Amino acid sequence: xxxxxxVKKYEKSVAPNYGRLxxxxxxGKGCKVKxxxxxxxxxxxSGLGANILGHSPTAVTTAVAKQAKKLMHTSNLFYTEPQGxxxxxxxxxxxxxxxxxxxxxxxxxxxxxxxxxxxHHDKGSSSFExxxxxxxxxxxxxxxxxxxxxxxxxxxxxxLVPGFGHVPYGKISAMxxxxxxxTAGIIVEVVQGEGGVNPAPDGxxxxxxxxxxxxxxxLIFDEVQCGMGRTGKWFAWQHEGVTPDIMTLSKGxxxxxPIGAMxxxxxxxSSFGPGTHASTFGGGPMACAAALAVIETIKExxxxxxxxxxxxMVFSELxxxxxxxxxxIEVRGRGLMIGMxxxxxxxxxxxxxxxxxxxxxxxxxIQDKVIRFLPPLNVTEKEMxxxxxxxxxxxxxxxx
Ligand SMILES: *Cc1c(COP(=O)(O)O)cnc(C)c1O
Numbered sequence: 231x232x233x234x235x236x237v238k239k240y241e242k243s244v245a246p247n248y249g250r251l252x253x254x255x256x257x258g259k260g261c262k263v264k265x266x267x268x269x270x271x272x273x274x275x276s277g278l279g280a281n282i283l284g285h286s287p288t289a290v291t292t293a294v295a296k297q298a299k300k301l302m303h304t305s306n307l308f309y310t311e312p313q314g315x316x317x318x319x320x321x322x323x324x325x326x327x328x329x330x331x332x333x334x335x336x337x338x339x340x341x342x343x344x345x346x347x348x349x350h351h352d353k354g355s356s357s358f359e360x361x362x363x364x365x366x367x368x369x370x371x372x373x374x375x376x377x378x379x380x381x382x383x384x385x386x387x388x389x390l391v392p393g394f395g396h397v398p399y400g401k402i403s404a405m406x407x408x409x410x411x412x413t414a415g416i417i418v419e420v421v422q423g424e425g426g427v428n429p430a431p432d433g434x435x436x437x438x439x440x441x442x443x444x445x446x447x448x449l450i451f452d453e454v455q456c457g458m459g460r461t462g463k464w465f466a467w468q469h470e471g472v473t474p475d476i477m478t479l480s481k482g483x484x485x486x487x488p489i490g491a492m493x494x495x496x497x498x499x500s501s502f503g504p505g506t507h508a509s510t511f512g513g514g515p516m517a518c519a520a521a522l523a524v525i526e527t528i529k530e531x532x533x534x535x536x537x538x539x540x541x542x543m544v545f546s547e548l549x550x551x552x553x554x555x556x557x558x559i560e561v562r563g564r565g566l567m568i569g570m571x572x573x574x575x576x577x578x579x580x581x582x583x584x585x586x587x588x589x590x591x592x593x594x595x596i597q598d599k600v601i602r603f604l605p606p607l608n609v610t611e612k613e614m615x616x617x618x619x620x621x622x623x624x625x626x627x628x629x630x
Pocket of ligand 1: 334335336337339367368369370419423424452453454455456480481
């Protein structure tokens with residue numbers, strides 16, 4: 231079936247809630263993905279940052295296939311080996327904690343919000359409010375949406391969950407004045423993703439940690455996008471050495487297989503006794519086998535070192551483009567989470583992305599002004615250079 235035929239099926243029978251690019255993808259390996267008409271693309275967006283080892287990495291497909299033949303699903307009425315092993319591996323690379331498994335980023339955030347309120351409830355405290363930041367993105371379910379600090383995602387869905395407040399990102403004074411004795415938790419992305427690829431300013435995390443310690447507020451780092459090696463360390467907070475009370479993960483965790491996780495310090499997680507919170511599929515053996523293969527591959531293939539090396543090259547190349555294109559006002563991010571902010575009229579960045587697609591490059595545009603790269607973490611310098619050259623060519627045509 232060609233792309234046109236596949237698109238046609240969607241028009242009639244699939245919910246219209248996505249603005250999709252006019253391409254139906256068929257198969258992929260590494261950074262390359264082929265559409266239903268046989269055209270090959272260089273994919274430097276990797277399924278919104280989920281395919282951290284590229285398309286269909288052998289280690290993951292093998293682990294999933296093997297597990298699928300053995301045992302696909304059990305529910306959490308039973309123990310399985312992959313879930314226990316994955317929890318151990320995650321705790322080893324993160325902080326002294328316990329893991330709770332779900333199926334997506336929003337669900338991981340939802341779990342963190344519920345745990346935060348339950349923790350305070352169990353202590354006999356009346357704190358319930360959650361503070362988050364402007365331009366944040368935490369997911370689309372009601373709790374996660376209420377935490378998300380972007381009005382455009384709220385429109386039409388009122389009333390949201392009560393007890394959420396939003397303050398400017400990166401400004402500790404704003405957080406300090408918003409916090410009070412009703413505050414139960416503070417949730418932040420260590421590098422904001424959908425909000426425009428905004429890394430936390432130096433010292434911000436440490437100041438949040440101190441604020442939380444002083445008032446017994448739980449500090450939640452949403453690492454759904456910036457975690458799992460994306461920034462060159464397992465988790466972005468490890469650059470600053472500031473440990474959260476709760477951390478959420480998803481996107482890259484399963485290397486393309488859906489899985490989410492929430493890690494929390496044991497003394498916090500203990501508020502989730504039997505019957506308090508659950509997920510039928512959460513921590514299923516296939517998802518956990520996928521995530522275990524991801525972690526093992528990152529270690530074995532020294533993928534974190536690759537992120538640091540390739541990132542250095544990319545940032546230096548993109549910085550050079552500022553001279554060529556004066557409307558490129560900032561290149562920012564961390565590791566292989568990279569944003570290029572342009573000062574251009576609305577719609578131009580989206581056009582640039584559409585033109586790149588025609589030229590065989592997959593990237594995207596967020597906030598109508600930031601071009602974003604989220605390549606696989608095992609991408610080579612050469613592949614990144616190819617992508618940058620395609621983008622440069624398109625920018626020459628479109629904006630100069
Ligand atoms: C993508 C994202 C989410 C939501 O993840 P879903 O799997 O789409 O529900 C939550 N937080 C952050 C930081 C994200 O980037």
